[in-house]
Amino acid sequence: QVQLQESNPGLVKPSGTLSLTCAVSGGSISRSNWWSWVRQSPGKGLEWIGEIYHDGGTNYNPSLKSRVTMSVDKSKNEFSLRLTSVTAADTAVYYCVRSVVIGINEDINFFDPWGQGTLVIVSS
């Protein structure tokens, strides 16, 4: 079955750029799925950051859109997140997730599976 594994940047300095990569195994990233990033912090709970399709199409959370860029590398079967101008508020566990879409009208969607998550701390 599909498994996801985030890279581990660990510590990022304030005003810097957070970069994460998610390796997909057990299936092709080019199948008909969207691939998402979700983060979890004590202060804001679970927050969807955005998603990317294998053709490069993206949708971002408006609250983060000005700072987020996602990309996909089909040759490596992985997708990436870039978040600029980070502050302490961006400290969180970051998860990469498959966004599954099903149903006759393709109107049912959910997140499954999730990567194990990686803690990113923004600190000088």
Next chain:
Amino acid sequence: DIQMTQSPSSLSASVGDRVTISCRASQSINNYLNWYQQKPGKAPNLLIYAASRLQSGVPSRFSGSASGTEFTLTISSLQPEDFATYYCQQSHSAPPTFGGGTKVEIK
């Protein structure tokens, strides 16, 4: 954004108890509501999608129901491995949003 409000934020229960967790949406989301279970140090895990459809491999003691903008997750007989935090999530409108979570603790 659609706001998802869970209640209670925590509860204490014993093995064998019937447990219900509520989730209310700030506007109509039809039945586009998912439930996840999260154990400490682990990622969330999908339990139920589309309000009442059980994900493959999830025990049948878990069930979901809906009434308007009110959704309920029920655990019919709580097992030791069910002590965890549960989250609802709406998939009706972008951006998808999550409830604040309900922590189920051992009484």
